[in-house]
Amino acid sequence: MIRAVQPVTAEEAARDLVRRCVEGDRAAQTRLFREEVRRVHGLLYRVLGPHGPHEDLIQETFLRVFRALPQYRGDAQLSTWIGGITLNVAYGHLRTNPPPAVRLELVPDTRAAEPGAEQQVAAREGLRRVYQILDRLDPRLRIAFTLHAIDG
Secondary structure, three states: OOOOOOOOOHHHHHHHHHHHHHOOOHHHHHHHHHHHHHHHHHHHHHHHOOOOOHHHHHHHHHHHHHHHHHHOOOOOOHHHHHHHHHHHHHHHHHHHOOOOOOOOOOOOOOOOOOOOHHHHHHHHHHHHHHHHHHOOOOHHHHHHHHHHHHOO
């Protein structure tokens, strides 16, 4: 007798991936990291701006994720749950590392297919001003603003 294969839902696939990670399956752990690292980096970038210690905070986030996986109940999507951990890491960083008063940034080379130099300078200046204002906010307000205004 041939059994029909049931389609696996995203929730079932996530629970299976979590189970395998908790059991110590290195391939599953690598897969989870690779599937989520861009999202974690993007969230940290939007909350902290372009000058945050993103790589260190990504590592801290995934250390916390893998330690907490046994407690993951599946009440939220796995990516949402990981996003919550990412925000906690960002909040802790903002609380313990107040942003510097002045930030300097390198100006990358411009290419013909990209906007003109004046547009790039104006965009960079606008971004610098936004993060300069965000640097003055309480970390909780900064995260709330970032999630609402930047992440939608």
